[in-house]
Amino acid sequence: xSVTPEVVSQVAxxxxxxxxxxxxxxxxxxxxxxxDMVASLHTIPTDGVMPMSNPHDMVQRLRDDIxxxxxxxxxxxxxxxxSEAGYFLVPKVID
Amino acid sequence: xxxxxxxxxAKTQLSLLDxxxxxxxxxxxxHLQHIRRHNSVLxxxxxxxxxxxxxxxxxxxxxxxxxxxxxxAGLPLLHKDNFCTxxxxxxxxxxxxxxxxxxxxxxxxxxxxxxxxxxxxxxxxDEFAMGSSxxxxxxxxxxxxxxxTRVPGGSSGGSAAAVAAGFAPWATGTDTGGSIxxxxxxxxxxxxxxxxxxxxxxxxxxxxxxxxxxxxxARSVEDCAMMLNHIAGExxxxxxxxxxDCPDFTHGLSDDINGLRIGLPRQYFGSDLDPAVAVLVHAxxxxxxxxxxxxxxxxxxxxxxxxxxxxxxxxxxASANLARxxxxxxxxxxxxxxxxxxxxxxxxxxxxxEEVQRRILVGTxxxxxxxxxxxxxxxxxxxxxxxxxxxxxxESVDLIAGPAAPSVAxxxxxxxxxxxxxxMEDVFTLxxxxxxxxxxxxxxxxxxxxxxxxxxxxxxxxEATVLRAGHRYQMMTDWHQHRAPMISGVSS
Numbered sequence: 001x002s003v004t005p006e007v008v009s010q011v012a013x014x015x016x017x018x019x020x021x022x023x024x025x026x027x028x029x030x031x032x033x034x035x036d037m038v039a040s041l042h043t044i045p046t047d048g049v050m051p052m053s054n055p056h057d058m059v060q061r062l063r064d065d066i067x068x069x070x071x072x073x074x075x076x077x078x079x080x081x082x083s084e085a086g087y088f089l090v091p092k093v094i095d
Numbered sequence: 096x097x098x099x100x101x102x103x104x105a106k107t108q109l110s111l112l113d114x115x116x117x118x119x120x121x122x123x124x125x126h127l128q129h130i131r132r133h134n135s136v137l138x139x140x141x142x143x144x145x146x147x148x149x150x151x152x153x154x155x156x157x158x159x160x161x162x163x164x165x166x167x168a169g170l171p172l173l174h175k176d177n178f179c180t181x182x183x184x185x186x187x188x189x190x191x192x193x194x195x196x197x198x199x200x201x202x203x204x205x206x207x208x209x210x211x212x213x214x215x216x217x218x219x220x221d222e223f224a225m226g227s228s229x230x231x232x233x234x235x236x237x238x239x240x241x242x243x244t245r246v247p248g249g250s251s252g253g254s255a256a257a258v259a260a261g262f263a264p265w266a267t268g269t270d271t272g273g274s275i276x277x278x279x280x281x282x283x284x285x286x287x288x289x290x291x292x293x294x295x296x297x298x299x300x301x302x303x304x305x306x307x308x309x310x311x312x313a314r315s316v317e318d319c320a321m322m323l324n325h326i327a328g329e330x331x332x333x334x335x336x337x338x339x340d341c342p343d344f345t346h347g348l349s350d351d352i353n354g355l356r357i358g359l360p361r362q363y364f365g366s367d368l369d370p371a372v373a374v375l376v377h378a379x380x381x382x383x384x385x386x387x388x389x390x391x392x393x394x395x396x397x398x399x400x401x402x403x404x405x406x407x408x409x410x411x412x413a414s415a416n417l418a419r420x421x422x423x424x425x426x427x428x429x430x431x432x433x434x435x436x437x438x439x440x441x442x443x444x445x446x447x448x449e450e451v452q453r454r455i456l457v458g459t460x461x462x463x464x465x466x467x468x469x470x471x472x473x474x475x476x477x478x479x480x481x482x483x484x485x486x487x488x489x490e491s492v493d494l495i496a497g498p499a500a501p502s503v504a505x506x507x508x509x510x511x512x513x514x515x516x517x518x519m520e521d522v523f524t525l526x527x528x529x530x531x532x533x534x535x536x537x538x539x540x541x542x543x544x545x546x547x548x549x550x551x552x553x554x555x556x557x558e559a560t561v562l563r564a565g566h567r568y569q570m571m572t573d574w575h576q577h578r579a580p581m582i583s584g585v586s587s
Contacts, residue, residue: 003460007460008456011456011459011460011463012456014459014463015414015443015455015456015459016418016421016436016439016440016443017440017443017444017447017452017455017456018440018441018443018444027453027456030453030514031453031456031457031460033513033514033515034406034453034457034514034515035457035460037402037403037406037515037518038403038406038407038457038461038470038474039403040400040403041400041403041404041407041470041473041474041477042469042473044397044400044477044480046473046476046477046480049476049477049479049480050476050479051472051475051476051478051479052475052476052478052479052482053305053475054291054305054335054531055291055305055478055482055528055529055530055531055532055555056291056292056337056531056555058292058335058337060334061334063331072198075198076198076424078198079195079196079197079198079424079425080423080424080425081422081423081425081426081427081428082428088423088424089423090423090435090438091432091433091434091435091437091438092434093434093435
């Protein structure tokens with residue numbers, strides 16, 4: 001197998017996903033199958049080939065540096081699961 | 096006549112409205128009743144918008160009575176549930192967004208609204224558009240109207256099933272690796288993935304931003320062209336839309352295809368393809384030859400490697416895009432989080448389904464410090480080689496033809512136990528996304544009463560040629576006019 005349960009556990013932590021000990025073996029097995037499949041890429045010669053991140057090689061377009069958006073604080077807070085006093089609410093971060 | 100509008104094309108329905116032979120309220124009512132009657136079996140629509148649809152239909156009738164009306168006033172439409180619709184649930188078929196009512200419309204939604212269409216509801220899909228069977232939906236699987244024991248394909252399976260069942264003459268879909276073309280093929284309808292950059296992605300729930308593209312699912316090539324006219328074009332809200340003129344895609348559709356050079360990739364007709372499907376696709380290509388096209392054998396040697404390339408790039412982009420779901424700003428939030436880390440982890444683990452989590456894991460791995468060069472960068476290099484293969488092919492041909500999917504609709508549960516089996520469904524479609532090209536799937540016959548799709552692939556921004564060849568095929572055949580058993584009336 002190309003990947004260990006420890007690696008999967010570590011990646012899950014990076015991705016902020018819970019991974020229980022009970023789920024880990026099955027998740028690792030399927031993860032490994034996907035990884036083994038994509039590993040076939042390594043047989044394709046790509047020396048000197050520029051990576052392609054956009055199919056038309058478009059570059060980031062810039063616009064004039066002017067304000068185009070209006071204040072939408074109320075509208076956006078209205079879809080938040082919890083808010084208070086005009087802010088998104090999160091658990092206490094600093095003691 | 097009232098019966099016959101169900102299953103009629105958008106063009107036909109529009110001309111009935113234009114001639115005053117039916118009112119928008121009658122048309123919309125008829126479709127809403129049809130949805131109510133059959134959706135419990137199909138599960139193609141996740142939310143039916145009776146009230147707002149009827150209000151919009153009344154407004155369209157009033158407008159038409161006044162003499163001045165919008166071009167598509169009163170024409171019914173369904174949206175895939177990953178298009179943001181203002182104040183209407185946009186769930187992406189995920190628990191994560193089950194209660195999400197966006198405060199704005201996607202550009203595609205707003206363009207079609209401006210044109211006068213009436214939104215009847217939102218369509219089921221694979222969760223976050225990740226899948227090829229519409230079985231991973233939080234709302235449960237959607238069924239295929241040709242055989243309800245089978246899947247409609249995915250991820251735009253709800254849209255394709257709905258159009259095939261006559262719930263609406265057309266629907267929007269999105270296609271990241273085949274998610275318009277494969278379900279169109281499995282449901283016997285016509286679906287177009289436009290060139291990357293042709294249609295705005297603004298307000299479409301992001302999956303893989305360098306691959307995602309929105310397009311129409313309809314009953315005919317003509318209808319696809321008509322919808323494309325309304326949704327295509329540069330959008331200041333999506334910097335990846337191309338500053339390229341959009342022709343009127345309905346013009347020139349009926350021009351002949353004499354001398355058009357059509358490439359047949361050897362790799363599209365190998366062991367991946369079901370022999371019964373191959374027979375029908377070959378027959379469809381023979382029709383195009385009879386219409387004057389010249390057939391040329393070509394090679395797209397990386398066709399199979401495109402699967403590996405896609406399943407690095409798409410998950411990597413997804414892992415970045417889906418990082419926004421943190422339980423803070425919108426979407427699912429876990430109960431009583433102990434701390435910030437707990438809030439993130441539990442909200443995400445409770446909100447995302449299995450396939451979405453798997454892709455986030457694979458993508459996170461591919462982008463992590465030790466794997467970036469070996470996986471993500473490598474896949475992006477192979478992506479350039481795939482694009483180069485298409486460019487080389489298009490030096491000698493004007494169009495590429497082949498199957499849209501390797502088989503007909505499969506039974507529910509047949510492929511969702513093993514991710515790799517499901518990933519094979521997109522073997523003929525996902526390289527088109529990697530290369531950013533336009534692709535069309537259209538009905539090309541039936542095997543054992545199940546539809547088969549022909550795929551036509553064009554040069555970047557040359558939807559016109561793709562549509563012209565597709566329309567020519569539909570002028571010569573009637574496969575697109577066959578009705579799923581669920582539609583009682585007959586009218587095209």
